[in-house]
């Protein structure tokens with residue numbers, strides 16, 4: 065973990081202070097989503113409002129089926145918005161673009177490309193000069209600690225490694241915002257914890273603006289600077305919770321009183337289905 | 340205790356041995372049935388006679404000549420079907436509007452019996468080489484389009500979405516994501532289609548032909564020359580198997596990255 069040993073000079077209190085409050089990166093305004101199907105219309109989300117500031121790590125939690133993935137896909141421009149508006153930086157989104165990188169729950173590395181070529185994909189598309197491409201690839205291979213796998217094909221990697229490459233591929237493209245939809249939910253608990261730590265460390269150093277969907281409350285509290293809790297379908301924002309926890313985090317944080325208290329608080333806000 | 344496990348892998352050697360064994364057993368049964376006279380020679384020729392037929396056909400050069408012309412017809416019909424069918428199939432598997440136009444048509448035509456088209460084809464393109472090539476083309480094209488479309492549709496949505504979020508435009512997504520992602524399956528499709536092309540050979544050579552392996556079989560029918568019929572059928576089988584193996588080999592060499600491959 066030597067790579068992340070506090071090179072950055074950042075205030076050590078809460079990340080809330082670091083975020084430039086005037087600078088909204090993602091602004092979701094009165095968004096509604098209706099799915100039309102043969103069986104009729106489904107109101108998946110209604111009246112969703114949220115704000116992600118520059119350099120913030122924001123998590124969205126909520127019961128299954130409340131529309132977390134839908135919301136993220138709308139921000140990515142992959143799903144249409146039925147009503148309302150989503151503003152990235154200062155423009156309303158109309159479709160997908162390289163300004164919004166995404167890491168998916170399913171493994172989405174391009175299987176015919178090596179790890180390095182996967183990371184390079186977005187840079188090639190954007191016609192970044194070759195030597196710059198190589199430098200960026202080197203940098204991110206180091207960040208995800210997979211230098212040795214530069215020339216491996218995705219089928220030779222474990223699930224956790226694949227997701228690390230997917231994160232590197234998205235970050236290498238230097239998007240305005242990074243969208244993540246339950247990227248660690250298919251991993252075993254040990255790998256998942258390692259990935260959470262890595263993700264937090266990457267964020268502490270690189271400071272990307274992240275919108276992260278999960279249904280794992282512990283994960284949300286550990287990673288984020290702010291949590292939005294959604295209600296069950298039709299999903300809408302139930303509560304916005306700032307996460308006042310130390311800036312430098314490692315896995316031992318999960319055992320602290322403050323962490324457990326916050327985790328319980330968030331948990332109590334989630335609608336539980338009657339089974 | 341479960342001794343025979345489902346999908347248990349066996350050694351390559353064992354696999355090959357069993358494959359050869361199945362041929363040996365069939366040839367042995369065949370020899371037995373004809374040598375003992377259990378089955379009349381008109382129904383089942385003596386293997387020795389089939390071999391004799393091969394020898395004489397090699398000696399007078401007709402075997403090579405017929406193989407050459409049949410190969411030419413199959414390859415040309417197949418290549419035209421592939422060159423036209425792949426873009427149409429990809430279009431259909433990528434845009435639903437194209438699918439709505441193409442799929443019902445293809446599904447409709449592919450159930451039509453190809454041999455029944457033969458008289459029509461003679462009227463349309465004459466009785467020359469074009470007619471034979473057209474039969475192979477019609478036999479494979481519509482099926483090919485449908486299968487290529489399925490190959491394109493099999494590319495996971497999230498792979499395409501990953502491309503979009505990395506900045507691809509729609510044409511880039513087709514050429515840089517959908518096509519490379521579907522290639523291994525596409526090659527499998529071509530492997531199956533060349534097999535189909537071989538099965539249409541006899542139909543193709545129904546058309547005023549005076550050469551070719553299919554024609555030889557049809558001609559031998561008239562004289563009840565069962566040894567020549569058997570010889571022709573077996574030769575087509577062998578050639579089909581060879582083309583199939585070539586495709587399988589290429590697949591393995593070209594796409595080492597493909598998941599699930601051995």
Ligand SMILES: Nc1ncnc2c1ncn2[C@@H]1O[C@H](COP(=O)(O)OP(=O)(O)OP(=O)(O)O)[C@@H](O)[C@H]1O
Nearest residue numbers: 099101106108127128129130131132133134279297
């Ligand atoms: N293509 C679709 N057609 C119709 N309804 C859909 C479609 N996609 C999603 N929905 C519905 O919209 C709602 C929100 O789905 P979504 O996948 O966004 O939920 P989620 O919060 O991500 O759930 P999970 O935690 O299980 O991933 C669900 O109730 C789902 O049934």
Ligand SMILES: [Mg+2]
Nearest residue numbers: 132133134246
């Ligand atoms: Mg989801």
